[in-house]
Amino acid sequence: MIKVVAKNKLMNDKIEVVKSLYEELVNATRKEDGCIKYELYQDDKDATVLTMIEEWVDKDALDKHMKTEHFLKIVPMVGEFVIGNELNIYNKVF
Amino acid sequence: MIKVVAKNKLMNDKIEVVKSLYEELVNATRKEDGCIKYELYQDDKDATVLTMIEEWVDKDALDKHMKTEHFLKIVPMVGEFVIGNELNIYNKVF
Numbered sequence: 587m588i589k590v591v592a593k594n595k596l597m598n599d600k601i602e603v604v605k606s607l608y609e610e611l612v613n614a615t616r617k618e619d620g621c622i623k624y625e626l627y628q629d630d631k632d633a634t635v636l637t638m639i640e641e642w643v644d645k646d647a648l649d650k651h652m653k654t655e656h657f658l659k660i661v662p663m664v665g666e667f668v669i670g671n672e673l674n675i676y677n678k679v680f
Numbered sequence: 681m682i683k684v685v686a687k688n689k690l691m692n693d694k695i696e697v698v699k700s701l702y703e704e705l706v707n708a709t710r711k712e713d714g715c716i717k718y719e720l721y722q723d724d725k726d727a728t729v730l731t732m733i734e735e736w737v738d739k740d741a742l743d744k745h746m747k748t749e750h751f752l753k754i755v756p757m758v759g760e761f762v763i764g765n766e767l768n769i770y771n772k773v774f
Contacts (some may be wrong), residue, residue: 589721589733591685593768605773612774627683627770630739637770639683639733674687676721676731679699680706 587622588648589676598634602668607664608636614656620647641665648675681716682742683770684734692728694761701754703729708750714741742769 596604608626615624622641629635642648651657690698702720709718716735723729736742745751 588724591687591731591733593685608774626773629774630682630769630771632743635768637685637768638771639685674729674731675724675732677724679720679722679730680703 587678588642588645589678590642590648591637591672591674591676592640593635593637593672594664594668596634597667597668597669601633601636604636604664606668607660608638611656611660611664613652614654617619618647618651620644620650621656621665682724682736682739683772683774684736684742685766685768685770686732686734687729687730687766688689688758688762689764690728690730691761695727695730698730698758698761702732704757705750705754708748712741712745712748713736714744739769742751 589661594604612624612626620643622643623638624638624640627637627639628635640648642651688698699720706718706720709715714737716737718732718734721731721733723731734742736745
């Protein structure tokens with residue numbers, strides 16, 4: 587299993603449009619083979635921070651996800667409204 | 681439910697000692713009331729990045745956690761070896 591944390595800092599007035607875009611992405615992604623969890627979170631103190639927290643069976647499943655039609659359509663659209671981002675791919679220690 | 685992502689960038693030669701300290705913290709924390717998940721992850725490309733990904737029933741449980749003896753003992757010990765950190769507390773969007 588691998589864990590992904592994709593954290594985005596958004597433009598102040600684009601939070602709701604990004605949530606809508608991410609909703610479409612979440613719904614399509616959860617149907618993919620190898621997707622264990624794909625959930626969107628919002629920072630408790632800073633509403634402009636939206637973070638996808640993901641679990642995949644392996645890196646191959648994640649690679650395939652990043653080549654899907656929905657990923658390649660929606661992620662660049664979200665990117666228009668992002669002013670900072672961090673992506674970490676993690677292995678579990680314990 | 682609230683989600684916590686506590687990301688630490690460590691000194692290069694302190695990864696193993698921090699893992700040991702965190703192992704003790706994980707074992708004690710998982711016994712706390714209100715702790716749903718408390719897991720340590722290591723970045724796939726940068727071994728000096730260790731991140732705790734947590735789930736708590738509510739913020740009250742998280743607040744209590746941060747006042748426990750094990751938290752107050754171990755977190756400052758880890759802090760000696762941390763060169764950068766980020767803490768986000770998240771609410772689920774979907």
